[in-house]
Amino acid sequence: MLVLEYKAVVKKSQSTAIDEAIRTSQFVRNKVLRYWMDNRGIGKKELYQYNTALRAEYGFVKDLNSHACQASVENVERAISRFFDNCKKNKQGLKGYPQFKKDARSVEYKTSGWKLHPTKRKITFSDKKGIGELKLLGKWDIHTYPAELIKRVRIVRRADGYYVQFCVKVDAIQEPRTGDGEVGLDVGLEYFYSDSNGYHEENPRFLRKAEKAIKHAQRRIYSKEKGKNNRRKARGRYARKHLKVSRQREEHAKRIARNVCKANTLVAYEELNVRGLVRNRRLAKSISDVAWRAFRRWLEYFAIKFGTQVVAIAPHYTSQKCSGCGDIVKKTLSTRTHTCKCGCILQRDVNAAINILCKAKSTGGHPGSNAWGVGTSTFLGASQAHASCDVEPRIPRLLAVGSVNLIYIRLG
Structure with a gap:
């Protein structure tokens, strides 16, 4: 539809x-x-x-x-x-x-x-x-x-x-992919996501950037007399600022999901309980701002459009497990570098992304024979980088992103 x-x-x-x-x-x-x-x-x-x-x-x-x-x-x-x-x-x-x-x-x-x-x-x-x-x-x-x-x-x-x-009532028309890579995604708050090839997508933080203007508009509401036309107009200005933020989140999630699915045949991502995570009063605003649920929704749509297989993986121990040797390396949230006795040193989220990809393949997520073959970055047009569980990935070269196709089109 x-x-x-x-x-x-x-x-x-x-x-x-x-x-x-x-x-x-x-x-x-x-x-x-x-x-x-x-x-x-x-x-x-x-x-x-x-x-x-x-x-x-x-x-x-x-x-x-x-x-x-x-x-x-x-x-x-x-x-x-x-x-x-x-x-x-x-x-x-x-x-x-x-x-x-x-x-x-x-x-x-x-x-x-x-x-x-x-x-x-x-x-x-x-x-x-x-x-x-x-x-x-x-x-x-x-x-x-x-x-x-x-x-x-x-x-x-x-x-x-x-x-x-x-x-x-029309069916989604399949489009050709630009790459045949396999990638694991670890979403977070520091970065929007980190993939198993070492690329980090920046977190745009739309609400944080607009927060000052939103709070100012909210204060203007209470300075107006109740029941008056000026108060109604102030409420409208306040609502429009929130509406702009929600549209920015949706368009960003849509664009990134399209790029990921267009460049890969297999995409593995975390199956997070967002409703439970936002109960954390310290992180609720940041989690809502990053729009993980919208990103997953658009991943599932563009997977059909480009013929990409998407696999949701339980996130348990993906950050603690070493992608090189499989040992559990305990670390707190403040520890951003994964260091193992086997010599594997990776950024924490990249290590988790590699574990997510390995877990997707080990559970039959991808039936192909190229078990640990060459994968492409999630950024369109980037050069290829080796993505395996025991080799540190190289950061790919970044090029321009192509145009975006929409299923939900807002005009005017």
């Missing part, structure tokens, strides 16, 4: 109508969820029947397109299924019990309730909420897809305005 996002030009009356549609969608979802909580054991059929009853009882629900109401029911159904699946799999920690929505920011239409203009630069919503015609800003990639392939249309409210998302 490809998601194309366009900035929408809206009038004040249209923004009010969109907000009302979002609130109605949230109302339907919460009412259906409450109905399921009060009547345990009911199935999908009963949920949709209750949705029909809501449309008959409330006029503002009937004004929203029927498919948009059904999309809200589908969200509840997915949340319930995910909860029971986690229970059956005996997932550790919280099982994800369905929660009520308090601040919904989107409304989703299915195949009705909207119509694209022949130029595909405008979209018209035809339900009784009064949204009407919205002008779309951005590059016109949507015109290359037939209208019947658009399975969902969402209106999303963000700090800097409203966006229209088109969910297009």
Whole structure:
């Protein structure tokens, strides 16, 4: 599923109508969820029947397109299924019990309730909420897809305005790789990641760099009187700064993941419990800022796009084990150099990355015959470096990075 996002030009009356549609969608979802909580054991059929009853009882629900109401029911159904699946799999920690929505920011239409203009630069919503015609800003990639392939249309409210998302049912087109290397990745806070070839990707620290401006914008909120227009504007400026940081993180993770998958046939990385790690109050901000989860998500996508095999490895003892002889060398977090009695001296994260790659291969992660062959760096265009468990890798020469292809495209 490809998601194309366009900035929408809206009038004040249209923004009010969109907000009302979002609130109605949230109302339907919460009412259906409450109905399921009060009547345990009911199935999908009963949920949709209750949705029909809501449309008959409330006029503002009937004004929203029927498919948009059904999309809200589908969200509840997915949340319930995910909860029971986690229970059956005996997932550790919280099982994800369905929660009520308090601040919904989107409304989703299915195949009705909207119509694209022949130029595909405008979209018209035809339900009784009064949204009407919205002008779309951005590059016109949507015109290359037939209208019947658009399975969902969402209106999303963000700090800097409203966006229209088109969910297009297309398969990812495989692209040729530029290299056939094998690499292990050790993510961290000092560096974004260190690979088994000795390359360190710098941690951009987007939040840390913007923190001063964000705190200043936050202080400006409390200097304004409650309920006044100036306070609302100050909150908007504060929210837009956070939105910029989140977009920077996502684009960075996307670009790096693409480079890694394009240059390698096998990528081994740590399977970290990010939700558990952010409970550390000393490191929570830094862990959230580095965006490990987004990086893994994009690795898995670009692995399909470039035909790369990605393997998630448990991180236990990867930092303590010597990649040369296999002995355990205890070290604290402050010790950044791995030194073993066998003569192996490596940067700590590089040693861990080599162990991650070895572990992926020893567990059948890569069926090829070239067990410890030549690997390429994760930086596109770099020269090849030998990556084995008993030879210290050489730092590759860095060249320019190619262009980036996106599955989630934000335009405007």
